Every structure is written in C-alpha cells, then in structure tokens.
Amino acid sequence: MSDTAVKHYIEELHRLQESLPGDKLSLIREAAMGQFQARGFPTTRQENWKYTDVKPIARSAFGIAEAKPATGYEKQLEHARLSGLDSHELVFINGRFSVEHSRSQDLPQGVVLEDMSSAVNNHSMLVDSVMSNTTLNDQSNPFNILNTAFIHDGVLIHVPDDCSIDKPINLIYLSGYSDNEFSAHPRNLIFLGSGARLTVIENYVGAKDRQYFINTVTDAVLSSNAALTHYKLQQESVESYHIGNLNIYQDRDSQVNSHSISLGGALVRNDIKVQLDAEGAGVLLNGLYMANGKQHIDNHTLINHLQQHTTSEEHYRGVLNDRGRGVFNGKVVVHKDAQKTDAAQSNANLLLSDQAEIDTKPELEIYADDVKCSHGSTVGQLDKDMMFYLRSRAIDEATAKSILTYAFAEEVIKRIEIEQIRHYLEYQVIGRLPDAELIKEFTHE
Amino acid sequence: MLDIKNLHASVDGKEILKGLDLMVNAGEVHAIMGPNGSGKSTLANVLAGRDAYEITGGSILFEGKDLSEMEPEIRAREGIFMAFQYPVEIPGVNNIYMLKAALNAIREHRNEPPLDAMEFLRLVKEKTKIVNLRDDLLNRSVNEGFSGGEKKRNEIFQMAVLEPKLAILDETDSGLDIDALKTVAEGVNSLRSRDRAIILVTHYQRLLNYIVPDQVHVLSDGKIIKSGHRELALQLEEKGYDWVKEEAAA
Ligand SMILES: Nc1ncnc2c1ncn2[C@@H]1O[C@H](COP(=O)(O)OP(=O)(O)O)[C@@H](O)[C@H]1O
Ligand SMILES: [Mg+2]
Numbered sequence: 001m002s003d004t005a006v007k008h009y010i011e012e013l014h015r016l017q018e019s020l021p022g023d024k025l026s027l028i029r030e031a032a033m034g035q036f037q038a039r040g041f042p043t044t045r046q047e048n049w050k051y052t053d054v055k056p057i058a059r060s061a062f063g064i065a066e067a068k069p070a071t072g073y074e075k076q077l078e079h080a081r082l083s084g085l086d087s088h089e090l091v092f093i094n095g096r097f098s099v100e101h102s103r104s105q106d107l108p109q110g111v112v113l114e115d116m117s118s119a120v121n122n123h124s125m126l127v128d129s130v131m132s133n134t135t136l137n138d139q140s141n142p143f144n145i146l147n148t149a150f151i152h153d154g155v156l157i158h159v160p161d162d163c164s165i166d167k168p169i170n171l172i173y174l175s176g177y178s179d180n181e182f183s184a185h186p187r188n189l190i191f192l193g194s195g196a197r198l199t200v201i202e203n204y205v206g207a208k209d210r211q212y213f214i215n216t217v218t219d220a221v222l223s224s225n226a227a228l229t230h231y232k233l234q235q236e237s238v239e240s241y242h243i244g245n246l247n248i249y250q251d252r253d254s255q256v257n258s259h260s261i262s263l264g265g266a267l268v269r270n271d272i273k274v275q276l277d278a279e280g281a282g283v284l285l286n287g288l289y290m291a292n293g294k295q296h297i298d299n300h301t302l303i304n305h306l307q308q309h310t311t312s313e314e315h316y317r318g319v320l321n322d323r324g325r326g327v328f329n330g331k332v333v334v335h336k337d338a339q340k341t342d343a344a345q346s347n348a349n350l351l352l353s354d355q356a357e358i359d360t361k362p363e364l365e366i367y368a369d370d371v372k373c374s375h376g377s378t379v380g381q382l383d384k385d386m387m388f389y390l391r392s393r394a395i396d397e398a399t400a401k402s403i404l405t406y407a408f409a410e411e412v413i414k415r416i417e418i419e420q421i422r423h424y425l426e427y428q429v430i431g432r433l434p435d436a437e438l439i440k441e442f443t444h445e
Numbered sequence: 446m447l448d449i450k451n452l453h454a455s456v457d458g459k460e461i462l463k464g465l466d467l468m469v470n471a472g473e474v475h476a477i478m479g480p481n482g483s484g485k486s487t488l489a490n491v492l493a494g495r496d497a498y499e500i501t502g503g504s505i506l507f508e509g510k511d512l513s514e515m516e517p518e519i520r521a522r523e524g525i526f527m528a529f530q531y532p533v534e535i536p537g538v539n540n541i542y543m544l545k546a547a548l549n550a551i552r553e554h555r556n557e558p559p560l561d562a563m564e565f566l567r568l569v570k571e572k573t574k575i576v577n578l579r580d581d582l583l584n585r586s587v588n589e590g591f592s593g594g595e596k597k598r599n600e601i602f603q604m605a606v607l608e609p610k611l612a613i614l615d616e617t618d619s620g621l622d623i624d625a626l627k628t629v630a631e632g633v634n635s636l637r638s639r640d641r642a643i644i645l646v647t648h649y650q651r652l653l654n655y656i657v658p659d660q661v662h663v664l665s666d667g668k669i670i671k672s673g674h675r676e677l678a679l680q681l682e683e684k685g686y687d688w689v690k691e692e693a694a695a
Contacts, residue, residue: 384496385533389587392493392529393547393603394521394554407537407586 005058006040009033012064012183013149024120025151028131032148039142051327051359052269052298057241062183062213064150065095072207073177077101080172080203085420087170087201088113090155094175095184095214097153104169111165112158116187119156126158130189136219136249141271143243147185147217154187154216157200161193161223168199168229168418176210176237183213190218192226192254199229201421206237206264213241220247222254224278229257231421235428236264238295245271252278259416261425262289262297263432269298276303276310276338287316288412290432291324291356298327305338305368314345317412319405320356328377331363338368345375350382350408352401402433446471446508446642447492447611453502454491460501461487463667471610472639476653476678477646479664480686485646486530488664489615492644493527494520507611521547522554524610528600528617530646535587540599541569543587544606551607572605576632594625601632612636613644618652630655650678663689 013033017026041058042049070093081089088104090097090113097115104113112123120127130136131148139145159165173186192198204214214236222228228248236242242265248256262268274283289297303312318326326349334341349358362375382404390400409429416422447469454462461484469475479485491498492505494517505512512520535543548568549559560568573580576598588596597617604612614633618626633656637643645656653661653675661677662669665686670693671677681689 383533386535386538388493388495388517389529389533389535390538390543391517392495392521392527393543394518394550394607395543395546396518396550397516399546400518403538403543404535407535410537 003040005061006037008061009146009149010037016064016150016152020152024124029149029151032145032151035139036142036145036149039145042142048300052267052296054267054269056267057213057243060181060211060213062181065153065182065184066180067096068094068178068180070094070177073174076174076205076207077172079424080170080174080205082170082201082203082420082424085168085170085418087168088165089170089172090115091172092153092174092184092186094178094182094212095153095173095186108163108165110160110163112156113169114156116154116156116189117152123156123158126191127156127189130191130219130221133219133221133249136221136247136275141245143215143269144217144245144247147187147215147245150185151187153184154189156189157198158191159193159196159198162195163193164197165199168201170201170203173202173204173214173216174206175204175212175214176207176240181211183215186214186216188216188218190220190228192220192222192228194223195225196223197227199231199418201231201233204232204234204236204242204264206235206240208237209239210237211239212237215243217245218247220249220256222248222250222256224252224254226251226254227256228254229417230259231416231418232258232260232270233421233425234260234262234264234268234270236268238264238293239266240264241266242268244269246273248272248274248283250274250276250278250281250283253280255282257284258286260285260287260299261412262287262299263428265295265297267296270300272301274301274303274312275306276312277306279307279309281307282311283313285312285314285316286412286415287314288318288409289316289326290319290321290409290429291326292321292432294323296325296327300327300329300331302331303333303343305332305334305341305343307337308339308341310338311342312344315412315415316347317408318347318349318358319352319409320349320358321352323353323355325356326358326360328358328360329363330361330375331365332373332375334366334368334371334373336367339370341368341371341373343371343373347377348408349377349379350405351379352382352405398434405433406430448506449503451503452491452500452505454487454498454500456487456498461667462491464503465664465668467662467669469611469642469644471642473659474637474643474645474656476658476661477644477664478648478650478661478678478681481648483664484667485664486615489527489530489613489644489646492525492613493517518550522551526604526607526609526612528597528604528612528614530615530619532588532596532600534589534591536589538587540585540587541583544569544603547603548606568606572602575605575635576601577628578602593620594622597621597629598625598632601629605632605636610640611642611644613646615646616648617645618647618649626652627655650682653678665690665693
C-alpha cells in the first residue's frame with residue numbers, strides 16, 4: 001500500500017516539475033524523491049514511529065496544492081493576524097503564497113524576507129547553503145525528505161550580522177479553503193547572522209472539518225550570539241493531517257526559545273531537532289498539546305549537546321480528553337565533549353477521560369561525566385482537593401474541571417512573551433473547554 | 446437550621462462518625478472541641494459534601510432539606526460554607542475571579558441578578574477590611590504562596606463576601622499567633638447575625654475567649670459525648686478530655 005502511495009507522489013512530482021520548467025530547485029527535488037522512494041513512509045515497526053501510525057496519510061492520495069481560487073478564509077485570516085500585533089505577514093492559502101494578503105514594510109537594511117518561489121531566483125546562494133547543510137537537514141525523517149522533494153512554497157529569511165528585526169514575522173498558513181483535498185509542503189529557511197535577532201510565528205489554521213495534508217519543514221541556522229524566538233501555533237482542521245519538522249543549528253552563544261502549541265489536526269506529528277554545536281548555545285522548548293475527540297498528537301524532540309557549556313530546558317504539557325491520544329518523546333543526548341552541560345526536561349499530562357491516552361518517554365543519553373541533567377514526566381487527573389475546594393465555593397463540577405484544565409494549560413501559555421499571542425491562545429484554549437464564557441470571565445476582566 | 450440525627454459516616458470503608466447528634470438554630474454559635482482524630486474535620490467535610498465521605502446512617506437536615514444527596518456546589522448555593530482547615534493552593538486560578546464566580550452562582554440560585562464588576566469590587570473593598578487582608582493577595586492565584594495566617598484570613602474573607610447561612614470553620618484558629626487570632630475572631634464576630642449559624646471547630650479554648658459560643662460540644666470517637674456552655678471549654682482546657690470520656694463511659 002505504501003508503494004502505491006509513493007508512486008502517487010512520484011507522479012505528483014512530475015506534474016510539479018513540468019509546471020516549473022528550468023526551475024533552480026528541480027535537481028534537489030529529484031534527488032530527494034529518489035531518497036524518499038528508497039525509504040517509503042515510516043511504519044510503526046520503527047522505534048521513532050512506534051505510537052504514530054501514518055497509514056491514513058499514505059492511504060489518502062492528496063494532490064499537490066494548486067493555485068486555485070479560495071473562499072471563506074477571511075475571518076480566519078483576521079484572527080491569524082493576532083489582533084493588532086504589529087508584524088510582517090506572509091500569507092499562504094491552501095499551501096500557496098498569496099502576495100495580495102501579505103505585507104512587510106520597513107524591514108531593516110539587508111534583511112531578506114521572501115517567499116521561496118522567488119527567493120530561489122533572487123537568493124540562490126543562500127538557499128543552497130541552507131539546503132546543503134547536512135547536519136541541519138534531517139535525512140533520517142522521511143517526511144523531511146518528502147518536503148524537500150516538493151520544495152516550492154515557504155519563506156526565506158535572512159537577518160544580517162548585528163541586525164534585529166523588532167516586529168515579529170508572522171507566517172500564516174490557511175488551509176482547507178477550497179474544494180480539493182490537497183497536500184502542501186511548506187519549507188521555511190531561516191538564517192541569522194552573528195548577533196542577529198528575530199521572532200518568527202508559524203501560524204497554521206484550517207477550515208473546519210476539511211481534510212488535507214500539511215507537511216512542513218523549517219530549518220534555522222543561528223550564527224554566534226544570534227537569538228531566535230520561534231512560535232508554532234497549530235490549529236489545523238480536526239480532520240486534517242499535519243507533520244512538522246523544525247531543525248535548528250546553533251553556533252556559539254546563540255539562544256533559541258521555541259513555543260509549540262498544538263491544538264488542531266486529526267493526526268499530528270511535530271519533530272524538533274536542535275544541534276547545540278558550540279559553547280554557550282542554549283535552547284528553551286516550551287510546548288502544549290491538547291487532544292479531544294479522536295485527535296492524535298505526537299511531539300518528538302531531540303536536543304544534541306555537542307559542545308561544552310551548552311544548556312537546554314524543555315517543558316511540555318498535554319491535556320488529553322475523550323479518546324484523544326498524546327505522544328511525547330523528549331530525547332537529550334549529551335555527547336562526549338559536552339562537559340558542563342545543563343539540561344532540564346519536564347513533561348506533565350492531564351488525562352480527563354478514561355479513554356484518553358498518553359505515551360510519554362523522556363530519553364537521556366549521556367556520554368560526558370561532568371553534567372547536570374534532570375528529567376521527569378507525570379500523568380495525572382485533576383486534583384481532587386482543588387476540585388472540592390472550587391465546588392464548595394458554589395462552582396459546578398463541569399466549570400471547576402474547565403477552570404483547572406485551563407490553569408494547567410496556562411502554565412505553558414504564560415511563558416509566551418508576546419501579549420497578543422498569549423491572549424489569542426488563551427481564547428483558543430478556553431474555546432475548547434465547556435463553560436467557555438465563565439472561564440473567560442475568570443481570566444480577563 | 447441544622448438538624449443532625451444519629452449520623453454515621455465513613456471514609457475509605459472506615460467508620461469515623463458513629464452516631465452523632467447535633468442541632469443548631471439560626472443565630473447560634475456552636476463550638477465543637479475534641480482530641481485529634483476524633484472526627485471534627487470529618488463532620489465538617491460531610492456537611493460540605495466531599496465525595497470521599499460516605500454517609501452510612503442517620504440524617505442531616507438543613508432548613509428541612511435532606512443534605513445527603515446534594516452536590517457540594519448546591520449546598521454552597523443553599524448557604525453552607527466551610528472554611529477549610531488546610532485551604533488548598535490552586536495555581537493559575539485567580540482568587541478574586543473565583544470568588545466572583547462563587548458569589549454570582551449563589552446569587553443566580555437565589556434568583557438575584559449577578560453583580561457587575563464595579564459592584565463586586567466595591568463589595569470586595571468593604572469586606573477585605575473585616576479581616577485586614579492585603580490587597581495584593583486578592584489578585585494572586587488561590588492561596589498560592591500565602592502564609593498560613595493569610596490562608597485562614599482568606600477563608601474568612603470569602604465567608605464575609607458569600608454571606609452563608611451556615612458557616613463551619615474548621616480550626617480556623619490553628620497556627621495563628623494571638624494578633625492574627627484576634628483579627629480573625631473579630632471578623633467572625635462581625636459576621637454573627639440572627640439569620641446565621643456558625644459552627645466553630647477548634648482545638649484550643651483560647652478562641653472562645655474572643656468568640657463566645659452559645660454551646661460547646663465535645664466530640665470523641667465519632668460521637669458528641671458532652672454538651673454544655675462556655676464553662677465546659679474552660680474545664681476542658683484545665684482537665685483535658687479524659688474525664689469527659691470516663692463520665693460518658695460510666
Ligand atoms: N481521607 C481519609 N482517609 C482515611 N482516613 C481518614 C481520612 N480523613 C480522616 N481520616 C481518619 O479519620 C479520623 C478522623 O479524622 P479527622 O476528622 O480529620 O479528625 P479531627 O479533625 O478531629 O482531628 C482519623 O483517624 C483520620 O486518620
Ligand atoms: Mg481536623
């Protein structure tokens with residue numbers, strides 16, 4: 001079955017290539033498709049995919065996104081602009097770049113912010129340098145390879161040395177706003193020069209109940225002293241499939257803060273891979289996943305401490321309700337030269353129903369002897385004493401549950417620095433809980 | 446107002462209350478004293494409706510209504526309030542919004558319109574004075590990072606805002622220094638009224654120097670073995686509980 005799926009994508013690639021004669025990326029695409037063909041889709045026999053079965057994705061032969069008229073996205077687009085957040089915005093509708101909805105003004109001198117299809121022509125050297133970085137490109141992940149095979153839409157961001165972009169860049173991906181069920185493979189390349197600073201938001205929003213497949217990859221390279229704050233807000237349709245890879249390479253004294261919030265999707269897999277490849281490099285991974293109904297949300301993170309004095313901190317929280325299923329796998333590898341590594345990881349889960357499920361596995365591999373590492377994961381129900389306290393204060397059981405669930409999720413959201421994103425998420429999280437109106441009262445006046 | 450007859454209750458299959466009788470009228474203050482483990486908190490929790498406590502016999506009537514099948518939130522709306530012996534910390538849940546939700550749930554139950562933000566704030570301002578609660582505690586998470594004394598004051602503050610018909614204060618005096626004790630006692634005294642009954646669960650008679658009860662009961666091994674007036678508390682202070690137990694056994 002997987003073979004027919006692979007064949008389908010080979011045919012789709014031919015169609016894409018034919019529509020782009022003389023395109024600079026065609027060789028990269030062909031090579032990647034060769035690799036993908038050799039590998040096929042992952043199966044649950046592979047350790048890394050043990051709990052996440054991608055057969056539903058392989059089975060549905062989605063066509064590659066085409067620039068077709070889209071409708072009904074205006075309201076979602078407005079929300080995704082994060083009410084009044086002053087930002088540069090690139091908008092993609094059904095996987096294709098929409099120049100008319102995008103806006104970026106007053107970018108500092110020397111900054112590149114372009115959609116990928118034009119960046120390959122205008123900045124081919126930059127694109128090549130990121131694409132050929134093998135430590136960055138995750139050759140072991142079939143979806144990463146599949147994304148490369150269809151590389152066309154997405155963005156290129158280059159921030160030169162000692163340059164700060166004050167306004168966040170908001171990449172908005174709106175999907176499911178046309179009749180055809182499509183697959184899209186957005187590719188974002190982020191390159192930060194020495195001392196550069198940037199905040200990027202990847203904002204995935206889907207039309208209610210639409211089926212489609214998003215397979216996104218973001219590669220970020222940070223030079224020394226650079227700082228990146230990365231937000232991934234995933235609210236795809238609950239019938240859709242979303243696979244995301246975030247690959248980060250960090251040079252000396254660089255810092256990455258990543259916030260990954262997964263609320264949507266039928267089948268979701270997020271991978272974050274971080275290479276701390278020089279002294280003083282540090283990363284914070286903050287995450288929240290909430291699965292209702294029959295949603296399946298898998299978060300895999302891998303942090304490689306390759307050099308000494310590198311730090312990582314990771315906090316993921318999950319709320320699993322109904323028959324929702326979560327997977328968390330956080331792997332931290334401290335390589336033999338990485339003395340004085342400081343790594344802390346935690347994963348806490350709230351199971352709200354008997355049929356909800358979480359598979360959580362922190363993995364620590366340490367090959368150096370002078371390190372400070374901690375990890376822990378918890379799975380629990382709502383605290384009975386807290387429930388009783390609220391109920392003894394006249395608050396009914398369902399509302400008390402919602403309030404405590406919200407408070408649990410809020411621990412992750414409160415670490416987000418941008419107020420508009422915090423409010424947007426609080427609103428989204430509350431919207432998923434019973435008695436939304438009452439909890440709204442609770443949190444904002 | 447409250448009429449408890451031959452109450453038996455157990456937790457985890459273990460019988461704790463073994464035939465308890467208690468009658469409290471509106472306007473009265475009753476003190477319940479007794480050695481550790483005698484079942485005082487169990488009684489308070491049974492009245493407030495905690496799940497884990499199972500009523501295995503007898504009856505509890507509150508204003509003529511059977512409490513045994515009533516959910517805790519409904520009891521609260523009917524006018525029952527328990528000040529916890531150990532108030533729980535609830536990170537992420539704002540103290541003042543919780544109280545507003547509580548008050549408006551109670552008002553709705555009484556067919557009264559909800560208070561708007563301004564009215565509520567005015568009420569809060571007025572009530573914080575009663576127990577001298579620091580303003581900055583209001584906007585924190587419920588009890589989070591509060592000192593022991595602050596937690597107890599917060600309980601009495603909530604009581605002042607919610608104006609229950611029946612308040613059960615479970616060792617609200619424990620762990621307080623004498624100044625805090627006086628403040629809390631003054632707060633409670635100011636809430637005494639003709640329409641309100643108060644049950645003071647306490648371990649120490651010193652509280653009763655400041656809040657003068659109408660009746661004092663001794664709870665021992667799940668039963669009230671002696672009832673009397675204020676002097677009983679003084680006797681207990683002086684002679685301990687053993688003589689009451691012996692007297693009851695005789
Ligand atoms: N949740 C519980 N599970 C098991 N035993 C309990 C529980 N709560 C109270 N008990 C037991 O019930 C008895 C009475 O406890 P409690 O009502 O707290 O006494 P008091 O408040 O008078 O000190 C004690 O023996 C105590 O160990
Ligand atoms: Mg007690």
